[in-house]
Amino acid sequence: MKGLIGFDIGGTNLRCGLISEEGKIIAFYTQPTGAQRGVEKLIQEIISQVKRIEKEHSEIPIAGIGIGIAGILKPIQGIVCFSPNLPGWRQIPLLKMLRQSIPYPIFIENDANLIALGEAWQGAGRGEKNFFLLTLGTGIGGGIIYQGHLWSGETSAAEIGHIKIDPYGERCLCGRRGCLETFASASWLVRRAYKHMHLGMPSILAKYPKITAKDVFTAAQRGDILACYLFQLAGWALGIGIATLCNTLGFKTVIIGGGMSNAWEEFIGSLKGTLTKELLAIDYSEVKIIKSSLGDMAGIYGACYLVKQNLD
Numbered sequence: 001m002k003g004l005i006g007f008d009i010g011g012t013n014l015r016c017g018l019i020s021e022e023g024k025i026i027a028f029y030t031q032p033t034g035a036q037r038g039v040e041k042l043i044q045e046i047i048s049q050v051k052r053i054e055k056e057h058s059e060i061p062i063a064g065i066g067i068g069i070a071g072i073l074k075p076i077q078g079i080v081c082f083s084p085n086l087p088g089w090r091q092i093p094l095l096k097m098l099r100q101s102i103p104y105p106i107f108i109e110n111d112a113n114l115i116a117l118g119e120a121w122q123g124a125g126r127g128e129k130n131f132f133l134l135t136l137g138t139g140i141g142g143g144i145i146y147q148g149h150l151w152s153g154e155t156s157a158a159e160i161g162h163i164k165i166d167p168y169g170e171r172c173l174c175g176r177r178g179c180l181e182t183f184a185s186a187s188w189l190v191r192r193a194y195k196h197m198h199l200g201m202p203s204i205l206a207k208y209p210k211i212t213a214k215d216v217f218t219a220a221q222r223g224d225i226l227a228c229y230l231f232q233l234a235g236w237a238l239g240i241g242i243a244t245l246c247n248t249l250g251f252k253t254v255i256i257g258g259g260m261s262n263a264w265e266e267f268i269g270s271l272k273g274t275l276t277k278e279l280l281a282i283d284y285s286e287v288k289i290i291k292s293s294l295g296d297m298a299g300i301y302g303a304c305y306l307v308k309q310n311l312d
């Protein structure tokens with residue numbers, strides 16, 4: 001049995017796991033990323049984790065290492081072009097730097113892409129040849145699985161969060177207007193709540209000193225009109241985004257994950273309602289909308305599966 005090492009490097013946490021080729025978790029570690037300490041320190045941290053696994057599981061030969069990072073990457077060249085959550089990460093030749101200390105094959109990929117790949121291997125996408133996945137978190141990430149493999153495109157593929165919903169809408173962090181992310185991400189749910197309350201819309205959220213997406217969810221569960229409206233709006237935008245992808249790719253399976261997916265019941269009705277109107281050739285009854293099943297482990301599974309698929 002060989003082992004696969006997977007990393008999921010986010011702005012907050014660095015997660016790392018050793019998984020067998022059959023998909024069994026052998027070891028799992030998590031620690032703060034410490035991104036503010038700079039690029040060199042984080043690279044050293046990756047190397048130390050690999051050495052730790054080698055030492056603690058010396059009986060398992062390592063087949064390779066997969067690394068997921070949020071941001072724009074050039075996976076084949078092994079370059080991290082830009083990562084919004086990792087300060088200083090601009091045009092970093094990660095593979096080249098790691099290869100000086102790590103003797104195994106190494107692969108890098110966008111973190112949301114790897115979540116999709118992880119779900120394809122061991123999660124909600126098992127047995128599905130073609131699907132796309134959306135992760136609803138602080139922002140919205142996405143991944144496209146085509147014929148069981150990740151669709152990486154020629155540059156950065158599956159920027160689903162930046163599908164345009166409203167050309168005159170709010171300005172997104174990417175600099176463009178009215179992206180899906182400005183309607184259905186956790187950060188925008190909060191921003192919109194503040195904006196509407198500022199304009200005079202009553203809400204029980206007005207009592208909170210500082211609102212989080214979870215507070216908006218709780219308020220919606222209690223029937224708060226503003227909170228319910230914001231989730232309906234998120235569902236509407238997701239319906240348009242998903243229909244656009246289904247109409248373009250001809251896919252019939254959609255997986256939704258990320259922290260916001262816990263508020264499933266608050267947005268799914270509106271999402272489905274919009275989807276029925278916006279689909280062209282595909283019948284609504286043929287579309288499967290599934291909740292992701294691997295949670296925080298999806299990225300590590302995906303990183304390991306990336307290695308497995310590349311080495312097989």
Ligand SMILES: [Zn+2]
Pocket residue numbers: 161162172173174175176179181
């Ligand atoms: Zn955008």
